[in-house]
Amino acid sequence: MSNKDMLIALSIVVLWGVNFVVIAWGLEGMPPLLMGGLRFLLVASIGSLFFKRPDIPFVWWVAYAIPISFLQFAFLFSAMKFGMPAGLASLALQSQALFTLLFAFLILKEAIKGYQLLAIIVAISGLSLIAFSHDTTTMTAIGFGLTMAGAASWAMGNICNRTISNRGYKANVNLIIWSAWVPPIPFFICSLWFEGPEIIIDSLVSFSWQSMASLIYLAVFATILGYGSWSYLLSRYPTSQVAPLSLGVPIVGLTSASLLLNESVSAIQWMGAFLVLTGLLMNTFGSRFKRKIAIEAQ
Template sequence: MQGKHLLLVIGVMVIWGVNFSAIKLGVNQLDPFLIAAARFILATFPIIFFVKKPNVPIKYLMAYGLVFGTGIWGMAYCSIAFGLSSGMASVLLQLDVLTSIAVGALLYKEVITKQMWFGILAALIGLTLSIIYTNGNITLLGFVFILIAAICWPMMGVIIRHSGTKAPFAFNIWGMLFAPIPLVLLSIAINGVEGLITTYEQWNGSAWFSVLFQAYPTTLFGYWVWNKMVLSYPMSKLAPLTLLTSVFALLSGYLFFGETLSTVQWISCTLFLAGIVAVIYPSKEKPNISIGKSKYRRIPT
């Protein structure tokens, strides 16, 4: 990878890591569903008027908006709102690699190599230790919500694959058009119309910073750079770099909110991420059809 491209990708990982702190800034004060809805509204307009609609059936865009907006980010926002630290939310969202492997094996008969099994075992041991030795940065509800988000990642991949799209960036933009509606409806179902009124009345500068950072540097700039890199380099080189997102998320959580890990958690998080690396890093075994490093490898923001 060219040096300038490597620096550009690392810069995006910094943005994506800090994004988890931006999310926490918003959901600490306001309804997580409405914060997520605002992110997707701002990320969609006005750029959608300059991006040609991808040539796919509308049902795929609607499904993408529901899964990406509510299933992944709506649940991830709830995980932080219900006590999961921003840094640990980023780390545990890497569970999507394991859920993606499960989907690949069950639906597409993709092969799980010995190296991948070793990585899965190491990641699960690290995850278990992180939960057992929590210092309050992992809650039961927070973990349940982030697990739902991780399960939805491969579902998003299934939608993209079946849509047959050749324009992933345009597909993302137009899919996000359908993300805010279910989020707003969920907010109303849980909190009533009064929740909308309260959010409007309490909306402040911190909320604006939160959603603007999520919409523009994180979503539009980050996805634009990432898609360009995907066209230039194999995912086997790019995917391991996404793990830097968790590193920068842990650092930003410490700097902005004073989040810390217990001693055992530092070791277990390292073990967890090392296991994820073993899963997505190219194996010499044949056949090597790894969903974790193929077109299902997600963007962690």
């Protein structure tokens, strides 16, 4: 990877890691479901000017957008509103990789290899430590549960992405941008139903520069610029070289939340974070390590 592309990769990791701090700031002035709807409306409005409309039937736009855009962020934003710290959210959400393995096994009938099963066990052990740490000063049970629901929704979106690719379509950044026209509808309906018209009106009337800056960051920098740059890297390098870079996101997330939000993580939660990252590393590099052992044994 060239120096320029490595800088782009590191910039993406920072953008996505700090993203969780920005979400926390945005939630100070907006309810979570309203913020989600405004975020994706902004993504669609701006992104559609720069990315071509994907040559994919609209039904697949909906099938992709509902789990990965609407459900994932409805759960994540609500989780952070109800007591999930930004730093731990950036880590726990990465469990989507484990849910993806499970759903691929159950839905697509893909086999789970031995090292992947071990990775799942290690990561679940870490998540269990975080969930049952009894550190009520920084995390609530409902916040953790909603984050896990968000991770599972992301995984379902991954399965839909794979299905779209298997049907011969290109499920790339163009789909991410144009399918963003779909989630504002369920977001605004749910916001009206659960958050109520009074809270929505109050949020819009008292709309602050902090709220606007948060939405611009989430839409333009984290989504359009982030995924656009990620798609650029995937077009130039093997997926196996690019994908592991996302493991740096929770490291940036935990660090930025500590520095910018003064969040603290207990010793048990740090131990759980270490196990989760270990499991993710095992899942990412397990096949490569297995091949290396096989070659050396010959």
